Amino acid sequence: MSGAREPVIEVRGLVNQFGSQVVHDGLDLDVYRGEVLGVVGGSGTGKSVLLRTIVGLIRPKAGSIRVFGRDVLKASDAERREIEKRWGVLFQDGALFSSLTVLQNVEAPMREQLSLPHSMMKALGELKISMVGLPPLACGKFPSELSGGMRKRAGLARALALDPEIVFLDEPTAGLDPIGAAAFDELIGQLQKSLGLTVFMVTHDLDSLQAICDRVAVLAEKRVLVTGTMDEMLKVDHPWVHEYFHGPRARAVTA
Numbered sequence: 640m641s642g643a644r645e646p647v648i649e650v651r652g653l654v655n656q657f658g659s660q661v662v663h664d665g666l667d668l669d670v671y672r673g674e675v676l677g678v679v680g681g682s683g684t685g686k687s688v689l690l691r692t693i694v695g696l697i698r699p700k701a702g703s704i705r706v707f708g709r710d711v712l713k714a715s716d717a718e719r720r721e722i723e724k725r726w727g728v729l730f731q732d733g734a735l736f737s738s739l740t741v742l743q744n745v746e747a748p749m750r751e752q753l754s755l756p757h758s759m760m761k762a763l764g765e766l767k768i769s770m771v772g773l774p775p776l777a778c779g780k781f782p783s784e785l786s787g788g789m790r791k792r793a794g795l796a797r798a799l800a801l802d803p804e805i806v807f808l809d810e811p812t813a814g815l816d817p818i819g820a821a822a823f824d825e826l827i828g829q830l831q832k833s834l835g836l837t838v839f840m841v842t843h844d845l846d847s848l849q850a851i852c853d854r855v856a857v858l859a860e861k862r863v864l865v866t867g868t869m870d871e872m873l874k875v876d877h878p879w880v881h882e883y884f885h886g887p888r889a890r891a892v893t894a
């Protein structure tokens with residue numbers, strides 16, 4: 640993680656509500672440039688909703704979200720497009736277009752955002768696909784022809800299509816076997832270091848937290864209850880945090 644703590648995402652007083660259900664109530668969070676932040680919390684605490692709100696898929700009821708110092712909720716459409724070019728998102732299921740090949744999926748954000756000759760997009764797409772450890776043969780395959788792990792990698796290649804500064808990952812290792820999950824963690828860690836990425840990662844995976852996260856943010860009680868390193872999490876006196884970081888699964892990871 641870089642020494643200067645420059646916040647690239649600043650969330651303040653966020654309120655999200657669906658009908659009578661308040662999911663976030665005054666949530667604050669900073670994400671610093673170059674860090675890998677793991678976002679954890681019990682099921683339904685609003686981790687995915689937080690990610691989706693930051694990237695503009697959910698409009699919050701109240702609060703402010705600054706990304707790269709700009710208020711994304713008040714940005715014009717043109718400003719938003721400029722900001723969106725600077726991040727990539729990997730959704731839980733990869734969210735690939737099923738009717739497009741892997742290469743066409745990776746080219747899609749380039750077609751939308753850049754005006755480049757097709758030969759250049761193809762070359763860049765192939766580069767991203769190799770960066771995530773997929774063989775060249777994968778370029779011409781459709782998502783349905785890939786394993787779950789390969790689909791995640793293809794989704795990651797698409798998230799990297801525009802050379803983003805921030806990557807948002809929603810439970811990237813969910814559904815992978817432990818070896819596949821460890822390999823995916825290693826890939827994210829390597830890419831983060833070599834590309835200097837800031838990573839916002841929603842996860843349930845204690846191995847991922849231990850392996851690649853610089854800091855952890857715990858969602859509970861409709862807000863970010865606490866942030867800190869894994870070591871700091873061990874000292875937090877809160878029932879859910881204690882159970883999560885001291886439970887049998889945690890002991891196996893931190894031992």
Ligand SMILES: Nc1ncnc2c1ncn2[C@@H]1O[C@H](COP(=O)(O)OP(=O)(O)OP(=O)(O)O)[C@@H](O)[C@H]1O
Nearest residue numbers: 657660662680681682683684685686687688689841
């Ligand atoms: N578009 C929506 N409309 C209505 N309710 C929603 C919507 N999106 C999410 N919710 C509700 O908001 C709450 C938080 O959902 P979210 O998916 O963020 O949880 P999570 O912390 O990511 O959970 P999990 O760990 O189980 O994936 C849930 O109760 C969910 O039903």
